Amino acid sequence: MLDRLDRALRTAPHLPAVLGTGPGGAVRTRATRGDLADLADRYAAGLLARGVHRGGTVGVAVRPGPRALAVLLAADRIGARVAVLDPAAGPEVLRARLALARPDLVVADALAQAAAGRGRALAERAGIVLPDLADLGTVATVGPQWPGCAPALAAGHAPLPRREEGDGDAVIVFTSGTTARPRAVVHTRSSLAAGMTAVADLVRPTPGVPVLGGTLFVLVPSLTAGAPVALPARSSRALARQVRRLAPQATYLTPPQLRAALDRGARFTGRVWTGSAPASAELLTRVRAAGAVEAWGVYALTELFPAAAVEQADKAAFGGTGDLVGHPLPGVSATVSAEGELVLSGPAARHRYLGAAPDPRVATGDRAALDRGRIVLAGRLKDMVLRRAENIYPGLYEPALHVPGVELALLVGVPAADGDERLVAVVQPARGASPAAVRAALGGVLDRMGSARPDAVLLGDIPLSGRSRKPDRAATAELAAAHRPRPAR
Template identity: 70%
Template sequence: MLDRLDHALRSRPDRPAVLTASRTGTPRVRARCGELAGLADAYAAALHARGLRPGDTVGVAVRPGPRALALLLALWRLGLRGAVLDPGAGPDVLRARLALARPSLVVADAAAQAVAGWARPLARRARLALPDLAGLGGPVATVGPWLPGCAPSLDLRAPRPAGPAGRGAAVAGDADAVIVFTSGTTSKPRAVVHTRAGLAAGMETVSTLFAQAGEQAGSAGPRHDGRPVLGGTFFVLVPALTRGAPVALPARSPRVLARQLHRLKPADTYLTPPQLRDALRADARFHGRVWTGSAPAGAELLGRVRDAGAERAWGVYALTELFPAAAVEAAEKAAYDGPGDLVGAPLPGVAAKTDEDGQLLLAGPAARHRYLGEEPDPWVRTGDRARLDGTGRIVLEGRTKDMVLRRAENIYPGLYEPSLHVPGVELAVLVGVPAAGAAEAAGDERLVAVVQPRHGAAVPELRASLADPLRRMGSARPDAVLFAEVPLSGRSRKPDRAAAAALAASRLGAAR
């Protein structure tokens, strides 16, 4: 698909490729197809001129946008391995990740490098904080506008190499393509390694998923009417641009995002659940198909998106190790009334099973090849408890590490949390807090529901609406219900269970 993308960019150089939004939501052309192709050529020539060859690792600390996409295309063409360095991870974590990946070169934009002088406030405002890369012993190059204190710019005037190197390296499909860091402590980071074949398979799956959803909605397949796609992830950018649709990067401000949706009327929108909730609070209206993932998305949220104008709303179950794995449409999810969180049938090519502990295992062409420094394993251990229903659909029952122990009973929050999302509830999690007295000494916990009301919802009415779902939880009924804002963390703004547990412990302790 990346080869087809390169051809698509060169075939219509004047077509808009990447859009951004003004404060009024008016679309602005950030890059055209020909500009993207030219930038990828220049990056490839510059990297080749620095002596980088197939198999070498390049650290990428560039924020999502045209430069990041062009750089990844250049790495693909040269057969280089890209190590994605999240500038928001913090200096200590990034030092550990750099030590594990050992890149031959780190390519970063100026804001990600702003570690000293007047540029430091810029990095703070952008919530970026790379360590002083130049002090870690490896070479660093800057892309984009240069700022004082940054490493020298990547030389975009380097001549394009002749012969096979100029057309792209001949690299086998089992060669490494990208390293993505997913978890692990500062002292022991963990990195997912995808091969070129696996990365290509994941993008083909996304393209097929878009096409099949279009057919189910009554269209003839992937849309080629020029309507844009709204989304910022690599797995959205590449399939959309390949089929000729411009991609709009979502605005950060919910109000601007709502205006952006109104003006663009995108054919497909991909936003995380927190972005969807923020947009709904800003009275956004949706158009076309809406997709969401990277954090749990309940039937209630997908239903609100449909009510706000979307033709269809899909929840996508995906992991860093396998993107995407399963998908479920709002109507199917709303019709499910069993315990747990229905995330849909495995997508074509994805195999699913559970181990003896009930943990979900996944495999398929798009699955990661291995973790960096470890042996390959065809099965991805998801860390999710799950079961497969009678039709083979995946029903999640909670993260294995989130288990709460109460009176010798193991309670998995994900099995019960979906039932708490009644109308008027924005977000809800179940967490364990230490029990008091002898129970605490035995390691028992109290189970607490932390419920975040939707803006304008009245707590007394919510208590009444929750009465029946709480009753049906049986022995897993929480010991207390706390109405408060659920803490979020990380770039995808998932519920922070540790912070929610600390909040619950503090509030309940004060109440006692």
């Protein structure tokens, strides 16, 4: 798929690739297809000049968009793989991920570097907290350079090698594990291509008609088909205005983005797709009522994207127990283990977890049942909390909550009124510890948690269970739901 995209960009270089809005909200071209191809070539030459070669690893701390896509194309061009470094994960977690991936070079934009340097305050307001620049290793800058940024990823003089043939590692995406033992998904070129082909077959983009969405699984199939893309606006007001002016054929937004746009009176065109978090029948129905021709919920995992999809009419008509997420997509096999866990496999499944042996089966951690071949979810077996379309794994962050004066600490998810989850830190002070002192000690830790910063902190005794008297997560979540904990300021 990346090869196809590279050829497609060069076939019609004058056509728009990335759209934006100009003065008065007029739609304008931010980058042509030729611009994107040229950028990928310059980045490929720059990677070679900085010592990254076939089989190497490029860490990428770049916000989603054309530059991130160009880095992926550049790495693919020279036979290297990309390790996605989420700047919002927090410094301790990111250090551990860097130690596992061991990138030859970290490519970062100015905002990511600001989080690791003199612009930390600005970046923290954007939810980005990185380690110090020295901890990132060798860094190169893409995009505009701010004062204090690393040198630019400048083009070198060496000719680009012949394109890599055959399969091989394409991308590493971190998903879970403790701070000391991060867990990462490794996709090969073939599994990445299978997932993107599945998206293209599901959506069937029409050439020349705009698509609204910002992830690689939107950008690559859309641009390959000849459809220009626009990145979703950050504010809900601007997003609603953007949907109206673009009139996209397909819109990809997370459920929180959809709810925010709908609250601003957004009117949709074409088909709307949502995923990365549970999408209720009520939400999809609101989208249809706001003008969408179809509204789809997509069930996907980092390990296998996409896995299943369901349209609003089918979801609204489902009268069974659980969350209907639809039929497995072509090529995806779904089974349920004896323990009730959904297990998936197929060409788009990840090759392995980094450091582990290849495994064709993806144990999802979701309880599920099959209803006439359709997947119906019945809750999560894992401890993961899903908030604002982001996976938050408590084991990554709980150790840091054990500051002086804290005896036990858990992070739990509590259902919110809008169908999302709130993240609550339940902290049990040690006997005799001052609650005010505990809250003060937690302040710095919470500031370093990035996108996993809890919505609220509850001080109290954590329920225990079993002969070993382990902390009871389910009971702790019920305790948090029954109280109104103080916001984590």
